[in-house]
Amino acid sequence: MDPAGVKREMEVPAATLATLVEIGEEINASLDLDEVLARAASLVKRLVDYEIFAVLLADASARNLYFHFAIGHRKEIVEHLRIPIGEGVTGTCVATRQPVRVPDVSRYPGYINVLDTVRSELAVPILSKGACIGVLDIQSVRLDDFTPEQQNILTLVASRLAGAIENARLFEGIRRHADTLMLLNEVGMEVSALLDVEELLRRAAESVKRVIDYQIFGIHLYDEKRRVFRQHLAVKYGQTVSEKMEVTFDQGIVGAAATSRQPVIVGDVRADSRYLLCNPETRSELAVPLISKNRVIGVLDLESPQVEYFTQDHAQALSILAAHLAVSLENAWLYEQVARDEARMERELQAARRIQSSLLPPVPSEDAGLDIAARYLSAREVGGDLYDFLRYGPQQMGVALGDVSGKGTAAALYCAVAIGILRSLAPQKLAPADLLRQLNLLICERKIEGRFLTLCYATWHRGRQKLRIANAGQSQPFLFSKGECRRLDLEGFPLGIYEEATYSEWATPFEPGDVLLLYSDGISECSNEAGELFGLERLRALVQEHAWKDSNGIADAIMEAAARFSKDAHAGDDRTLVVLKVK
Numbered sequence: 001m002d003p004a005g006v007k008r009e010m011e012v013p014a015a016t017l018a019t020l021v022e023i024g025e026e027i028n029a030s031l032d033l034d035e036v037l038a039r040a041a042s043l044v045k046r047l048v049d050y051e052i053f054a055v056l057l058a059d060a061s062a063r064n065l066y067f068h069f070a071i072g073h074r075k076e077i078v079e080h081l082r083i084p085i086g087e088g089v090t091g092t093c094v095a096t097r098q099p100v101r102v103p104d105v106s107r108y109p110g111y112i113n114v115l116d117t118v119r120s121e122l123a124v125p126i127l128s129k130g131a132c133i134g135v136l137d138i139q140s141v142r143l144d145d146f147t148p149e150q151q152n153i154l155t156l157v158a159s160r161l162a163g164a165i166e167n168a169r170l171f172e173g174i175r176r177h178a179d180t181l182m183l184l185n186e187v188g189m190e191v192s193a194l195l196d197v198e199e200l201l202r203r204a205a206e207s208v209k210r211v212i213d214y215q216i217f218g219i220h221l222y223d224e225k226r227r228v229f230r231q232h233l234a235v236k237y238g239q240t241v242s243e244k245m246e247v248t249f250d251q252g253i254v255g256a257a258a259t260s261r262q263p264v265i266v267g268d269v270r271a272d273s274r275y276l277l278c279n280p281e282t283r284s285e286l287a288v289p290l291i292s293k294n295r296v297i298g299v300l301d302l303e304s305p306q307v308e309y310f311t312q313d314h315a316q317a318l319s320i321l322a323a324h325l326a327v328s329l330e331n332a333w334l335y336e337q338v339a340r341d342e343a344r345m346e347r348e349l350q351a352a353r354r355i356q357s358s359l360l361p362p363v364p365s366e367d368a369g370l371d372i373a374a375r376y377l378s379a380r381e382v383g384g385d386l387y388d389f390l391r392y393g394p395q396q397m398g399v400a401l402g403d404v405s406g407k408g409t410a411a412a413l414y415c416a417v418a419i420g421i422l423r424s425l426a427p428q429k430l431a432p433a434d435l436l437r438q439l440n441l442l443i444c445e446r447k448i449e450g451r452f453l454t455l456c457y458a459t460w461h462r463g464r465q466k467l468r469i470a471n472a473g474q475s476q477p478f479l480f481s482k483g484e485c486r487r488l489d490l491e492g493f494p495l496g497i498y499e500e501a502t503y504s505e506w507a508t509p510f511e512p513g514d515v516l517l518l519y520s521d522g523i524s525e526c527s528n529e530a531g532e533l534f535g536l537e538r539l540r541a542l543v544q545e546h547a548w549k550d551s552n553g554i555a556d557a558i559m560e561a562a563a564r565f566s567k568d569a570h571a572g573d574d575r576t577l578v579v580l581k582v583k
Helices: 003-011 014-028 033-047 075-080 088-096 148-189 197-211 252-260 312-339 344-359 408-428 432-444 536-546 551-565
Strands: 052-059 064-071 082-084 100-102 120-128 131-140 216-223 228-236 239-241 264-266 284-292 295-304 370-377 385-393 396-404 453-461 466-472 478-481 484-487 506-509 515-519 575-582
Touching: 014 033, 014 148, 033 052, 033 064, 033 148, 052 148, 064 075, 064 088, 064 131, 082 088, 088 100, 088 120, 088 131, 120 148, 131 148, 197 216, 197 228, 197 295, 197 312, 216 252, 228 252, 228 295, 252 264, 252 284, 252 295, 264 312, 284 312, 295 312, 312 408, 370 385, 370 551, 385 408, 385 575, 396 408, 396 515, 396 575, 408 432, 408 453, 432 453, 432 466, 453 515, 478 536, 484 536, 515 536, 515 551, 536 551, 551 575
Parallel strands: none
Antiparallel strands: 052 064, 052 131, 064 082, 100 120, 120 131, 216 228, 216 295, 228 239, 264 284, 284 295, 370 575, 385 396, 396 453, 453 466, 466 506, 478 484, 478 515, 515 575
């Protein structure tokens, strides 16, 4: 808040200030904007008497205002009225970005008469980041019913609503994604019982329907032996149909999505030569590849009889779903492999272990100018640690290492969701701090009680010989450079707890011979029989001593030292590390 705003707030009476504080708390208590505005309207009523309360939001592209929430207006007005910016009381408020208090609406030039009984009106702008995103508007059946003091109060309320509206818009933008993640999380929790791929595909069709209201849906899975995409599931207007369409990489919109490894949106299939006529009623199409471990394993395909039906928001939502569905499909296939030979409990544990192994990627084989090693030792059948490598291009890559709170199957499922979200963000090629912020927002939208994720993320640019790194509560990494090994003082809030968290970023030259160690606390906090911890100094000394070796030599030295220290006792926590050494 600006100093003037602080001064105004200080001048507000104590009882009024208490109500304003309560409004602030109510606003921060929910991401449901309608719920927030309803509570705010009720609390504002204590301070300012009104007959009509409304929040109108600005549509920048259409240059008008539309009702998002209203009390006292007729339903048809709320649903259909659009007020041009610059016209009427509310339109003027947005155009000038100043409060407009009208003692007598009959004397106001250009007044838009919506309700004959209204005599006075007060509108204050809702400002966010220097822009006017809407108007808080109240009206009364009495002349000159609103005072300057009430105008100040309403201005303070609007300033608090601005953040809630922006958060709600962000929430609305990714709510479909969050619903998808929730559904996939539910599937993941039940995966031990879903050993049939066809059942999983049917569940996927239901999940997509909740995210995008499609008319025609198909899942095409890649047959490696025949090198074709076979349609395994087709749903038309709510009915499952038995179509067995096959296409290659160079055929149709499905093939185009698989070849480009990117979503393909076709606004009018009749104007696109790639379209294969299968459904005469189709006018627009959206295809998104299913990618797992850098392989295209299938394509999700949606069709609509409306031209230009699918949007970039649809593509983004379906891409997130596709990332998680690809993992779920791989998981289901792994479960099926062991289902025939093991007892139910053993099957669940072993399959979960294999699933988690499939989620942890191999060290990249492409030459990125780095010598890379990764090690992972789970304390139980399944663990809560993760690491991943995201390719940003031939010159740049990202490296992540994280630790989920808790242990066992629940932590492993959380890991699976986190890896899916992380990989869904890879195409955006985000800097470390931005990636942590986006990852935190997506995880926070569907919080799991008692669960959070710590993560350290670094990017390496080969051409620039530059390392950038940010940390979200994970063990602080070690950097060996110029003959000395030191721990990087990088801190940040864990992911999945506080949606407003922000992250700082640190950059340094990363030159030949330099070494970066990312590790989980299962290494630094492993203990011996006397209860003594392995400790950070012992870990730093190991990096210093073995920095002349290649990355595998350094990784092996650390893991072997931890095992000797604990005398090969069962690990109390997962032990995970990633070593990066510049070639």
